[in-house]
Amino acid sequence: MAKRVAIVGFGQTHHTTTRRDVNGVELINQAVTRALDDAHLTINDIDAIVIGNMDHFEGINYVDTWSIDGSGGYMKPIFKVCTGGTTGSTVAMAGFYHVASGMWNTVLAIGWEKNSESDTTGAIITAFEPVWDRPTFAGAVGGLAQDAMAYMHETGATLEDSARVAVRDRQHALNNPYAHLKLNISIDDVMNSPMISYPIRFLDMCPRTDGAAAVIYASEDKAEKITETPTWFIATSNRHDYTMAGDIPFGWLTSLRDASREVYKKAGIKEPLKEIDMGELYLPSSWAGLMWIEMLGLCKRGEGPKLVADGVTDMTGEFPINPSGGVLSCNPIGATGLLRVGEAAHQIMGKCDKRQVPDVKLALTTGFGGCFWSDVILLGKKKPS
Amino acid sequence: MAKAKGGVEEMVLKGKIKVPYTWYVGECASRFYVELRDNKRIFGTKCAKCNKVIVPPRSSCGKCFVPITEWVEVKDTGVVQTYTVVHYAVPGIQPLKPPYAYGIIKLDGADTGFVHVIVGADLTALKAGTRVKAVFKEERQGNMLDIQYFTPV
Amino acid sequence: MERIAIVGVGQTKHERRKRADSFADMVYEVTTKALADASMTIKDVDNVITVSNDFWDGRTISSMAVTDACGSNGKNVSTVEGDGTFGALYGMMRILSGYYGTTLVVSHLKGSESSMPHITNAMFDPVYERMLGLDSISSSALQARAYMDRYGITEEQCARVSVKNHKNAKNNPNAQVAMDITIDDVMKSRMLADPIKLYDCSPISDGACAIILANEKRAQKITKKPVWVRGVGYCAEAYHLGDRDLADPIALKAAAKKAYSMAGITNPRAEIDVAEIYDAFSYMELLWMEGLGLCEPGRAGRLVEQGVTEMGGELPINPSGGVLSAHTVLVAGLVRIVEAALQLRGDSGKRQVAGAKTALAHGINGPCGQSHCVWILGN
Numbered sequence: 057m058a059k060r061v062a063i064v065g066f067g068q069t070h071h072t073t074t075r076r077d078v079n080g081v082e083l084i085n086q087a088v089t090r091a092l093d094d095a096h097l098t099i100n101d102i103d104a105i106v107i108g109n110m111d112h113f114e115g116i117n118y119v120d121t122w123s124i125d126g127s128g129g130y131m132k133p134i135f136k137v138c139t140g141g142t143t144g145s146t147v148a149m150a151g152f153y154h155v156a157s158g159m160w161n162t163v164l165a166i167g168w169e170k171n172s173e174s175d176t177t178g179a180i181i182t183a184f185e186p187v188w189d190r191p192t193f194a195g196a197v198g199g200l201a202q203d204a205m206a207y208m209h210e211t212g213a214t215l216e217d218s219a220r221v222a223v224r225d226r227q228h229a230l231n232n233p234y235a236h237l238k239l240n241i242s243i244d245d246v247m248n249s250p251m252i253s254y255p256i257r258f259l260d261m262c263p264r265t266d267g268a269a270a271v272i273y274a275s276e277d278k279a280e281k282i283t284e285t286p287t288w289f290i291a292t293s294n295r296h297d298y299t300m301a302g303d304i305p306f307g308w309l310t311s312l313r314d315a316s317r318e319v320y321k322k323a324g325i326k327e328p329l330k331e332i333d334m335g336e337l338y339l340p341s342s343w344a345g346l347m348w349i350e351m352l353g354l355c356k357r358g359e360g361p362k363l364v365a366d367g368v369t370d371m372t373g374e375f376p377i378n379p380s381g382g383v384l385s386c387n388p389i390g391a392t393g394l395l396r397v398g399e400a401a402h403q404i405m406g407k408c409d410k411r412q413v414p415d416v417k418l419a420l421t422t423g424f425g426g427c428f429w430s431d432v433i434l435l436g437k438k439k440p441s
Numbered sequence: 442m443a444k445a446k447g448g449v450e451e452m453v454l455k456g457k458i459k460v461p462y463t464w465y466v467g468e469c470a471s472r473f474y475v476e477l478r479d480n481k482r483i484f485g486t487k488c489a490k491c492n493k494v495i496v497p498p499r500s501s502c503g504k505c506f507v508p509i510t511e512w513v514e515v516k517d518t519g520v521v522q523t524y525t526v527v528h529y530a531v532p533g534i535q536p537l538k539p540p541y542a543y544g545i546i547k548l549d550g551a552d553t554g555f556v557h558v559i560v561g562a563d564l565t566a567l568k569a570g571t572r573v574k575a576v577f578k579e580e581r582q583g584n585m586l587d588i589q590y591f592t593p594v
Numbered sequence: 595m596e597r598i599a600i601v602g603v604g605q606t607k608h609e610r611r612k613r614a615d616s617f618a619d620m621v622y623e624v625t626t627k628a629l630a631d632a633s634m635t636i637k638d639v640d641n642v643i644t645v646s647n648d649f650w651d652g653r654t655i656s657s658m659a660v661t662d663a664c665g666s667n668g669k670n671v672s673t674v675e676g677d678g679t680f681g682a683l684y685g686m687m688r689i690l691s692g693y694y695g696t697t698l699v700v701s702h703l704k705g706s707e708s709s710m711p712h713i714t715n716a717m718f719d720p721v722y723e724r725m726l727g728l729d730s731i732s733s734s735a736l737q738a739r740a741y742m743d744r745y746g747i748t749e750e751q752c753a754r755v756s757v758k759n760h761k762n763a764k765n766n767p768n769a770q771v772a773m774d775i776t777i778d779d780v781m782k783s784r785m786l787a788d789p790i791k792l793y794d795c796s797p798i799s800d801g802a803c804a805i806i807l808a809n810e811k812r813a814q815k816i817t818k819k820p821v822w823v824r825g826v827g828y829c830a831e832a833y834h835l836g837d838r839d840l841a842d843p844i845a846l847k848a849a850a851k852k853a854y855s856m857a858g859i860t861n862p863r864a865e866i867d868v869a870e871i872y873d874a875f876s877y878m879e880l881l882w883m884e885g886l887g888l889c890e891p892g893r894a895g896r897l898v899e900q901g902v903t904e905m906g907g908e909l910p911i912n913p914s915g916g917v918l919s920a921h922t923v924l925v926a927g928l929v930r931i932v933e934a935a936l937q938l939r940g941d942s943g944k945r946q947v948a949g950a951k952t953a954l955a956h957g958i959n960g961p962c963g964q965s966h967c968v969w970i971l972g973n
Contacts, residue, residue: 074465077465078465078468079464082467098506110654111654112458114462115720116720117647117649117714118676118959118960118961120960120965121717121830121833121959121961122719123833124830130506133828135684136676137674137684138648138657139655139673140655140657140658152691156691157688157690158690159595159690172465173462173463173464173465174460174462174463178459178460178461179654180654182652186454295671298661298662299618299660299662299663426658427655451613464721467721503833504837522740523736523737524739525735525789526787527732527735528784528787529786534727534729536726543736553836553837554835558726569739584725
């Protein structure tokens, strides 16, 4: 029978465009130290570690072994997982499975990236199939723009609709001292920002960030000793379908639809908007904040813009999305998915200060990356039965 | 022409990943490189918990998992712990034309090994225990090759 | 721990250059073989772990190349970047969690498509050591020298490992470099980074490998010959070469201790019937034997001289020919598990160790075996 697993600690670094003050190992060390402090644990309490990032953003091969001085992995079990943009959520899932397996009681999960150390787009281009896709179709913005175009064409969503998402997440970030971008912007500001790849303007898009995150998982008996407010891991699922750009059903993030449905089924959720209290969602562009909430079943097809315009996803709404400011405000890629999980855990623990959503019992987190891949994790305050 | 299983000519595409990197070495390694470049001095850091002098310096001790703040200068001389003489060439990676040696050198005053290249008149005489001394470059840029090489003394 | 079994295995032939096969072709081949071996269809696979490396594949998010080929569409899937033994480990964890009954673990690599020295140079820290130009051969030579100096291990003793494993490879249709050579041939082969000579090195290889793991209930339905996982251990030590005692594989000792403890093994030399060890260089087989507690520190060279580790010896090591005879990086550890499993099923053909009941498989990550993964399997 599956073992119950809880998150008992979360730490993140100061995030900014360029962390000149630390190298990668030192950056990792800051996140790990903060997560241990958050859980009132020492490195000696950690049984095993899992770490992730994207190789070509820093040009380090075997990051699991290279990072030992920073991760605290000396004479500990450690390995690396890596799935592109979903790396952070992949790390979060791996931390869960480590403990759920019964092999380990207390596990440290680390995601990090120093995007300043390379050409992010140059590296992302190499993700695409070298024979068929790379010569013609590459980079993160182009794919997201195609996705948005397909959605616009079908639903009639407008550039103002997407700008609302850009403004919402940036406004939320003003409450988060850790957020990379703190932009007090209006819809006009978004509409007047330079067009990158139609319909995506500069302020519709996420930044690239230097930063790290660490989350500590514990088995049921340990978790309840470590903290009075463990955040329980309720359910997780992912879909990493498709292999080439032409396989992507643009405008329909079916991977997110399918993964979220599996999570809802496992958790017995029938009406996610009503039953779940908030989301920390991996929305790399403002357009994702319209389309993908539909894929998550928070509303019907084509109703995403209305849900956002009605304020349902604002801090005071029924289902606040990205109280942290989300990916649009902070994007250390290998850490981005793990930040969603850590932020959601802290929401449930009531540790989010000015960005706290009152009385969070269930929080939904997602990861996005690869070739339109999706990871979904549901966290809760109540121990699963 | 090579034929695939189906008798078709096997095509190959050539490519290269061209990603430029800029590594921020951090404050700790910056201090090490500034001293190396400006003063030809080699510094390590000393862990307050295990009292080990770690060279090149680290801002935290990997074994004790505590921050390190104490700086200690070590000598530019030391003892070879292990070594190898390289006879194959990889242009673009190797800093010297083979044959040259790599050594892990315990610098006088350090508790860890320092990896570097060793050059000398007779590399076949190299052995564990050989004493070596750093030879610094005239034009130093603040990187590991500011020490041009170590040589037996 | 709940009992987990290996119920299906598949591997390609490992070759210097697989011109006709893409990553996806190789992965499809081994996935299909493993499914056929287990008499399963892809529908019976509950979740998938792929193993790949962005450096070797020349591709960010290297797993994108194989999601179709491994049949993971519509399934939960994740990717481990490291040796295949670690991928298998994560695959096992996911079954132990109770959420899945079976896991397909698949790994691929084509060493022929890139440049080994450039890629292994990228293991070294850009802040301090990378500019020095170390790669896997030169760094391993530092370890070989430290180990040989410590215990008086001779180059001839290392050469014997190479002779033995290349000879064993003649019994393995999947091996790449199978040949009869003498100690003299090894000693006279081209010096690369002393004490490492050409025939002390593993080759550059292309290939793929897959295993299917299952929980006890599923395993007993799937196969009459399940191979049981009796113990697994893994551990990493310090990173910088100068921080380590390269002659003392402490991480391997810790990993082995954990695996033996799970498996209830107290005397590994006596209790293990056959071992598949990650011998990327000839000295490594000796050093890892010591780290695995198969003999006292410094005694492995003597054991090889006495023929203990040969086919027909008391403890045959690398009947497959080992990594020295085919080194598909990342895949090689998974191949060690497959070879151990075949031995326990009695399906190893001409390389079969008669009556093997307990087998060891081993994989490594990082420079000079910084991180190790040890599996104990039984039938």
